[in-house]
Amino acid sequence: MNSRIPAGQPTYSRTSHDPQLSNPGNDLASVRARLAGGESPTARYGPFEETPLHLAAAAGAAEAVTAMLAYTREVDIPDGRGRTPLWWAVEHVQEQTVRVLLEAGANAWRPCVGAWTPGRLALTTDLAPLVAETPGAVPLTVAQRAEQTRADRLISVFSAEKIHTEGLGVTFTDVLGEDEVIRRLGADPAKCPVFQQDFEMDQRDLFDAGGNYAVGVTGAALGCIVSQPFSNALDDCELARRLAPATAYSLFFNPKGGTCGTLYRDGTEIRHEEVGSLTPSADAPPEHWLYRFWQQPCIPFPHGDANLLAYACAMGGITKATARDCWALSRGPRRIVRCR
Structure with a gap:
């Protein structure tokens, strides 16, 4: 989807008046020279009032972080949203800068977004060993580990093959059986x-052959996937009404930017939301954290929108899926239905 940040690029904005120190990509000698010249590693810039220390932590510039920490004791300085440099390093899964910050005394268990802490996030990643024994550590419960494992397995299903998401409309529903959905x-x-x-087939050929208001229907392990890869042929509200009684979650990857999702139960809209573009807020549904909306898109999944698809799948009532279930979106639907 167009609004997501390309792989490998740091998730921050710079403006023309930012000092050079706010660019952690510069060489270490230049960083040290600018620090010696009086530039501050904790000066605030950008829309989120991030500091050079935050940016270097997110970029994985461990030596630059070390150099900056020699000029400040504010290892846990918050940005304008309350997030510390360690939070930025964790959400970008930057192991080396996490190590440096922890060794400098950063608090892994300081709340940054509501009750959420960098340590809580790190425990669900390969960074877990770095924070598990730090002062104040709160281990995950057995239930929390199981819940995260289930979510990650669902993410892996939609990571199995490349899925073209730009312009995609897809609804996951717990209605069992393709024939029942078609009826x-x-x-x-x-x-x-x-x-x-067929991965090589242009899906437009199938949908064009279906005529106006054609949608794809593919059975999944615990429900069905209704897909509209190139247009919103059937309005989400109308689709949910026809599928009722059922749980359904419709996701639309807007090519003009942003991804919107809507949860329906028995044809009634329960929640409409933009998903995946920003770190969840303190009052965000817990599933936003579970499905790693916090994990910045310069890492994370073999297919960049896999976590959004997994989230929509789970919210639609399909809590288990197999590797073949992603074929509905990567290789095309099993059935084409003309709805009008």
């Missing part, structure tokens, strides 16, 4: 043959 959409299952799912 609820107002069509005859006997007139909706099964297609071979």
